[in-house]
Amino acid sequence: MPDEHRLEEKFLSQEAERRISEKLDEVEQIEIDVQTDLLKIAQGQADGVSVAGQGLVIQEGIRVQEIKLQTDSIAINPFNALFGQIELSEPVNAIARMILTEVDINRALTSDFVRSQMQNLELNVDGEIVSFEPEEIQVFLPGDGKVEFRGKVLLKEIGNTRPLAYTAIARPRTHSQPAMLESFNCTEGGGISIELITAFMRKAKELMDIPYFEWEDITFSIKDIQVEIGSLILLLEAQVRQIPSSTTVLSP
Incomplete structure (x- = not known):
């Protein structure tokens, strides 16, 4: 950090780095900058917090390249701040830029945490519920704004499993265009009905159009997705209700 930072900024920033680093499975580099001074701490204020990190493994199999x-100005608990713990007194807005590599995405898709979130997805096919359980999935990032999926699912129709x-090519939602599913092809399993593929495409678009998602006490809203060769870049807005602490950063 720059030498001109005040002592209290350095203390809070270094303590925050230590707490977060201890609870990450792995971290190549992390820098946290708490922008404040002693008077503002005593008043329960800080100008903001910035975080820059590389190679962060937040839990087994889930890695962010x-x-x-960067947050807006924040209201903090002044007593806890004096002991190196940043505890928000009210929610704060933040903007973030995140890079995920193709390798890391595919590794995350095999993790127990992600697989547990993908069990028994349901489709409404002309009033009848059909479920499918993902067995394998791979993601490829060829660039040109496209994401390619290849996978296998267990399709559970009425009286038949x-x-x-399949293989599919999609264009994620960006700030200038909606999500688009360019193609879907069955490569094994005898194909599926037009009604089922229509329901599947509707479900895929619904998932790609989710306006926000939550992790711990943070709500993320995806504002733009850029697909480059081998990597996915997410531009996010977030509302942070509480900064992950030593007791919550690894909670599922």
């Missing part, structure tokens, strides 16, 4: 985050393999 790079993240940069069968495996199905």
